[in-house]
Amino acid sequence: MKLSKKKGNPDIPTSSMADIAFLLIVFFMVTSVFSVTRGLEFQLPRQDTSAEQTAEEAVHIFIERSGANCSFTVDGTLMALDDINVYLQPKLARNPNKFVIIDPAPTAPYRCMVDVFDELKQGNVKNISIPTTAEKAAWGSVM
């Protein structure tokens, strides 16, 4: 008796591999979230050099909540957000290192502080200071 087996060509079915891989890509794309990696940089003062700057010669911006928006008081004058830079530019032209203090009220929304900070950055203000409540208490009532 002759035993002859016809050998089939052995192969791994790879035609669906691409489908599987693309499915994985789509799955990861859909489930992944975009993380925000851009923002405003800000440097806190060093501990040892604190309280060197006198508050009198700095521009003082006070931010308060008023309804859904905010009101900005710059050196005692109520101002619109867009006018802050107009007010600051002549001062910066005289002294590019002019200090600007942002002083938001505790109840003011955070976004208003960011708006002012953004505005100052656009106006190329180099020295922006955001004192914390404890710092302000340490300075006394100069504000």
Next chain:
Amino acid sequence: MNLKVAKRAESYIPTASMADIAFLLIVFFMVTSTITVDRTAVELPTSLERVEVPKDAAVIAIDETGQVFFSNGEEDSRAISTQDLLPSAAFIMSKNSLKYFLIKADGNAEYRYIDQVMEQLRQAAVRNIAMLTQQEGVG
């Protein structure tokens, strides 16, 4: 004259390398993407001025109600009280004094929460801070 019909070559699209291409894409995206450490849902404030911040920075998320979440940039963020922020930040600063701290706060959060966080960071001698924002005029 006998016009022989030319033998048609069988047409097919080579799909054998398709899987290789797709897996290459997967690997590429896996390598280039960074894993998000913080998934707190916040409505970020908007700004025109934006700079790229380092990817391995510590993240402090503050939601609208003032709840603080903290991540050292490697582990997932966890809820933390403002007082506990100081030792955590100080520990990071002792290892890397140039570490960036990202403040990912909700735009509608009251400023006093951010003020408290800033105060803790100041006491921990943190220097570099970045406030995450969205592009103004988008979304």
